[in-house]
Amino acid sequence: MLSEERVTESAALSGRASGRLANPDVRDEFGLETLDMNMGPQHPAMHGLLRLILELDGETVVRCDPVMGYLHRCQEKIAENRMYPAVIPMTDRLDYFANMHNEHGYCLAVEDLLEAEIPPRAEAIRVLMCELMRLASHIPSIGFLMLELGAFTPILYAFRERERIQSIFEAVTGARMMFHYIRIGGVKADLPEDIPQKIWDYVESLESHFQRDFVDLIEGNEIFIARTRGVGKISQEKAVEMGLTGPPLRCTGVDFDIRRDYPYSWYPNVEFDVITDTEGDVEASYRVRIGECLQSVRIIKQVLENLPEGEVMADLGRRIRPPEGEGFGRVEGPRGEFSVHVVSDGSDTPYRVHYRDPSFVNMQLLQEIIPGHYLPDIMPIMGLIDPVSGGWDK
Amino acid sequence: MAVTLPEGDLSSRLERYLDGFKNRHGLEEAEVVGDTVRLVIEQGIVPAVLTTARESLGILHLAFITVVDREGSFEITYELLDFRGARVRVKTTVEGEEPVIDSVTGIYPTANWHEREAYDMFGVAFKGHPDLRRTYMWQDHFDHHPLLKSFEISTKRTFEGLR
Numbered sequence: 097m098l099s100e101e102r103v104t105e106s107a108a109l110s111g112r113a114s115g116r117l118a119n120p121d122v123r124d125e126f127g128l129e130t131l132d133m134n135m136g137p138q139h140p141a142m143h144g145l146l147r148l149i150l151e152l153d154g155e156t157v158v159r160c161d162p163v164m165g166y167l168h169r170c171q172e173k174i175a176e177n178r179m180y181p182a183v184i185p186m187t188d189r190l191d192y193f194a195n196m197h198n199e200h201g202y203c204l205a206v207e208d209l210l211e212a213e214i215p216p217r218a219e220a221i222r223v224l225m226c227e228l229m230r231l232a233s234h235i236p237s238i239g240f241l242m243l244e245l246g247a248f249t250p251i252l253y254a255f256r257e258r259e260r261i262q263s264i265f266e267a268v269t270g271a272r273m274m275f276h277y278i279r280i281g282g283v284k285a286d287l288p289e290d291i292p293q294k295i296w297d298y299v300e301s302l303e304s305h306f307q308r309d310f311v312d313l314i315e316g317n318e319i320f321i322a323r324t325r326g327v328g329k330i331s332q333e334k335a336v337e338m339g340l341t342g343p344p345l346r347c348t349g350v351d352f353d354i355r356r357d358y359p360y361s362w363y364p365n366v367e368f369d370v371i372t373d374t375e376g377d378v379e380a381s382y383r384v385r386i387g388e389c390l391q392s393v394r395i396i397k398q399v400l401e402n403l404p405e406g407e408v409m410a411d412l413g414r415r416i417r418p419p420e421g422e423g424f425g426r427v428e429g430p431r432g433e434f435s436v437h438v439v440s441d442g443s444d445t446p447y448r449v450h451y452r453d454p455s456f457v458n459m460q461l462l463q464e465i466i467p468g469h470y471l472p473d474i475m476p477i478m479g480l481i482d483p484v485s486g487g488w489d490k
Numbered sequence: 491m492a493v494t495l496p497e498g499d500l501s502s503r504l505e506r507y508l509d510g511f512k513n514r515h516g517l518e519e520a521e522v523v524g525d526t527v528r529l530v531i532e533q534g535i536v537p538a539v540l541t542t543a544r545e546s547l548g549i550l551h552l553a554f555i556t557v558v559d560r561e562g563s564f565e566i567t568y569e570l571l572d573f574r575g576a577r578v579r580v581k582t583t584v585e586g587e588e589p590v591i592d593s594v595t596g597i598y599p600t601a602n603w604h605e606r607e608a609y610d611m612f613g614v615a616f617k618g619h620p621d622l623r624r625t626y627m628w629q630d631h632f633d634h635h636p637l638l639k640s641f642e643i644s645t646k647r648t649f650e651g652l653r
Contacts, residue, residue: 165626170636172611177643332493336550339600350493352551352573358525424569426553437556437567448637452554460603489626 130158137166141244141475144485148462152471160466160474162459167489175449180206180416181280183449187436188274191453191487193236196222196229197429199278202449204360204425205436206280209418216362216404218282223362224295224399225268225277226427227392231302232261233430234385234392238310241382241479245323253309260298267291280416282409292400299393306393311386324378328465328477331376338464339457342432343384344481348376354428361427366398381480417444431455431482455487496548500525500575507578510547515539526577533582533591536568540580540597543570549578552598555605557612559639564589564614584614593619611637 135148142148145166151159171190175183187198200222207214239254262272268291269277269284277284314320330340335348345352353370355363371387373380418440425436432454439448458481466474496503507527512520515538519530531539543549551571558565563585570578584591593616594601603625605616610624613635623629627636634641 165624165628168626170626173636173641173643336493337599339552339598341551350573351495357573357575358571358577433553435553435569437554437569439558448556448558450554450556456603456607457554457600460600 135474137163143240143478143483145489146459146483146485148466148474150466150471150474155470155472157466157469157471157474160462162462164456164459164488167485169490171490172449172451175446177445179444180418180446183446184279185274185276187451188276189486190451190490191429191431191434191455191484192273193233193484194229194429194431194434194487195273195275196225196278197427197434198451199275200226200361201425201427201429201434201436201451202438203278203280204427205423205438206416206418206425207423208425209421209423209438209440210280210412210416212281212410212412214361214410215282215407217286217406218408218410219362220365220399220403221283221287221408222278223366224396224403225265225275225283227395227399228261228264228295230392230430231389232258232265234389235310237430237479237482238314238382238385240482241324241378241476242314242320244475244479245320247314247317247320250310250314253313257302264291264295264298267294279409281412282407286408292403295396296400299396303390303393306389310389314382321379323473324382324476325375327378327469327473328480329375329377330461330465334464335376338461340432340461342429342454342458343381343388344458344461345432346371347373347380347384347480349374354426354433358426360425362399365402366395368395378476378480415444417442429454431484431487432458451490453487453490455481455483456490459483459488493550494548495550496572496574496576503572503574503576507543507547507549507572507576510542511539514542514546525575526579529578529580531580531582533566533584536566536580536582537592537594537597540568540570540594543578543580544597548572549576552594552600552604555601555608557608557614557637559612559637561639564612566591566608566614568594588613588615590615590617592617595619611635613638 131152133150133152135150136142137145137147147163149161150157171186174186184199187202188195190198235257236254239251242250266272268287269275330348332348332350335345349372351370351372356370368391371384373383420440420442422439427434434454435452437450438446441447461481504522504527508520508522511517511529517529521528549570549572551573553569553571556567563583566582568580593605605619606625608614609622610627616622
């Protein structure tokens with residue numbers, strides 16, 4: 097156990113106390129002080145349970161300190177006390193807008209340990225499901241951004257699409273959100289016979305009205321531009337320094353996508369573009385998400401056109417008992433890089449599981465870019481990062 | 491200012507990284523496995539090796555920091571990506587019940603929250619960290635570090651002998 101003295105000592109070594117600091121630089125010529133304010137954890141516009149301690153000078157934020165832990169379940173400890181396959185339903189509860197990606201990342205890590213060969217049909221189905229999941233995450237995140245700016249219509253359109261995708265998931269996996277579909281060695285079950293056609297029809301219909309509902313409705317809107325253009329501007333260097341991944345990184349112009357640069361699963365067999373933008377503000381992140389939705393549709397169509405035949409599950413035996421060692425799984429989730437590190441000691445349960453969730457890492461940006469912005473700009477900036485409570489709190 | 495990403499094909503880059511680390515730090519246990527450069531180093535030279543990685547070799551992304559409690563010592567893994575297919579996995583071991591290791595926040599600012607999380611969950615103190623507070627657990631009145639193996643949960647089960 098670490099005693100209080102050692103914490104203070106360690107902080108003192110760096111020349112800064114671990115407690116909060118008053119900011120003497122922001123007192124104006126009248127000697128007025130700044131105001132401390134809490135935003136969240138219960139706040140109608142906040143993404144999940146996040147508390148921001150804000151220091152305000154008038155309406156300008158001078159310091160922002162995110163406080164996490166209101167939804168912390170210690171998933172990593174839970175995983176250490178479960179058998180390997182029984183961890184998969186727990187990963188569903190991490191980032192609950194990217195369940196498929198979490199399952200996929202964990203299964204890749206365990207399969208890395210087992211050095212398992214996955215049947216091609218299972219790989220293709222995984223990619224199909226992950227891309228549908230990306231649509232079901234990106235479209236609502238655009239809706240949430242608009243809701244926070246005061247526009248109610250886009251969230252209705254967004255959830256209409258999400259409901260349709262969830263119906264497909266229900267038909268395939270039996271559940272609307274907590275799927276437990278991607279398993280170690282493959283997927284739970286083959287696609288029902290009529291589903292490939294249904295998915296095809298759905299993405300066709302989405303393509304036909306995507307422009308109208310999510311681009312024409314939003315893009316040129318005066319209020320949208322006023323609230324997002326130039327807000328939350330990040331430089332490329334800052335984005336890389338802060339370890340951002342996913343749309344927040346790509347909206348600054350850094351051309352990095354794990355699906356292309358660290359290919360896994362069925363992605364080497366499909367063609368898609370990595371969408372980037374140059375502005376690095378909230379509007380740019382919106383444009384990146386719009387572009388990625390259309391790329392997801394493109395990937396889904398390619399997978400459906402060349403869906404391989406065969407088994408959907410590798411034979412790994414009844415008990416999963418990987419040899420001693422460690423495995424890594426890395427996937428591109430809707431919010432960025434989701435990595436899993438699994439350490440095995442040769443028994444039935446993992447010795448250690450570590451999740452690197454994009455929401456957690458990307459949220460570091462809040463401390464850096466919110467100071468200097470107005471209080472109402474916080475919500476669009478949250479829309480840029482689009483964190484999910486289950487993700488940053490594990 | 492624009493960021494420059496590494497160029498050249500994967501194998502030549504991996505070679506360059508391996509040579510860079512070997513020449514500067516005289517590392518014995520360095521090898522390339524697949525697309526990964528694996529380094530096992532002393533805890534004292536972690537900041538130096540990571541500085542080499544970022545400043546000289548241009549590996550810009552620190553993906554995560556993992557701590558594994560080996561009961562008596564702690565194994566710390568730093569995973570670095572160069573954005574273009576190569577990985578560098580730096581491993582070090584910290585001995586003792588109250589482990590202290592140098593912080594790398596000065597080299598990779600993103601390490602800030604990764605180290606705070608590791609401190610919160612394992613009690614590993616990072617020397618030179620600008621803001622070492624708990625991320626998830628209570629700041630006051632909670633002296634435990636839940637991911638330590640010595641922190642037992644009440645519903646712990648064993649699966650030995652189960653068929």
